[in-house]
């Protein structure tokens with residue numbers, strides 16, 4: 001058995017793989033509410049037919065996680081693939097040119113549907129990779145683990161985190177390389193290999209004032225005015241934060257991207273002409289904050305006693321939720337208001353209430369430059385896609401922080417089919433060639449991994 005025979009096998013069965021992918025797209029797994037079990041059952045059926053033992057872990061209403069192991073008796077290390085089965089809601093389906101669960105194929109080139117890019121193509125490719133490897137029956141003490149998870153789009157506590165704590169760690173599956181299949185195409189740039197992600201904090205801020213008749217506003221305290229003071233001073237948040245450097249500088253990221261260009265001059269020209277790439281680089285090297293929703297007041301002639309806002313913070317590795325909430329508290333105190341973490345109060349109390357709605361830590365694979373396996377992956381992607389990829393960071397949050405943060409596997413990376421800009425959009429689609437290419441990359445990378453003693 002050789003790389004060539006694996007590639008032949010994949011080439012010969014492309015149509016079957018596309019059919020499998022269509023089934024996965026057509027299974028409704030919109031989260032919320034989830035329904036990931038619809039997808040898990042299809043994967044389980046497919047892998048069982050190939051003789052791969054697969055376990056489904058159901059929970060809630062029609063939700064589930066899934067774990068499949070290529071080999072059953074092994075005493076070595078494993079390579080883990082993580083792919084989420086849930087997708088985001090479709091929005092108004094009438095706005096879709098091709099219905100979101102149609103898996104419509106256009107000109108034998110593109111396939112449409114919710115989740116095609118994020119991330120049912122990579123998830124399907126992981127399943128196919130396992131089935132191809134099973135056929136070749138490779139003698140090894142190592143293993144390949146597929147962890148198909150629920151709940152990624154709503155934080156991952158019930159998906160990746162649950163599987164990590166209740167299976168991977170508790171069964172002592174020693175992992176020394178982990179791939180998450182989120183889309184890593186950043187058009188017009190080629191494919192990226194993602195080595196770190198920013199964190200995400202969602203905060204609720206409620207300003208509590210005192211209501212009164214608006215003809216005598218001095219008797220009350222206007223909660224909307226309180227909130228506007230916070231909005232106006234938001235940039236001063238930086239004064240209360242420790243200085244944290246991004247894991248890669250702007251120069252470093254530009255250097256990594258420029259490796260995909262014929263020369264530095266060419267890259268500089270494209271970079272200077274493309275605000276999209278400039279903003280991408282900028283988003284990777286700065287923490288950001290914004291207030292994105294606001295509501296308050298009950299009537300045109302009543303001084304409002306409450307105003308509520310939702311704040312979104314994107315952190316860098318090295319920053320954490322505690323740091324940010326503490327800084328926000330100090331800022332609000334400087335403005336002149338007391339900060340509380342419980343909403344209960346007397347009607348005359350003036351204060352600001354803070355609540356963390358969601359949090360995902362930022363994380364980063366330190367020392368990635370020393371990894372030979374990573375270099376092999378890079379060369380494999382270059383060979384299959386016929387284009388050099390680039391190492392980078394992710395502006396969004398991903399489940400990688402669970403693995404790195406828990407020390408389960410620091411060598412966690414993201415690489416997958418699809419263009420990240422197409423995720424969560426109307427008429428989401430992916431190129432079929434991209435899907436087949438990612439099957440090749442996952443399978444050959446696994447093959448190489450299994451062969452190594």
Ligand SMILES: [Zn+2]
Nearest residue numbers: 084118119182
């Ligand atoms: Zn995703």
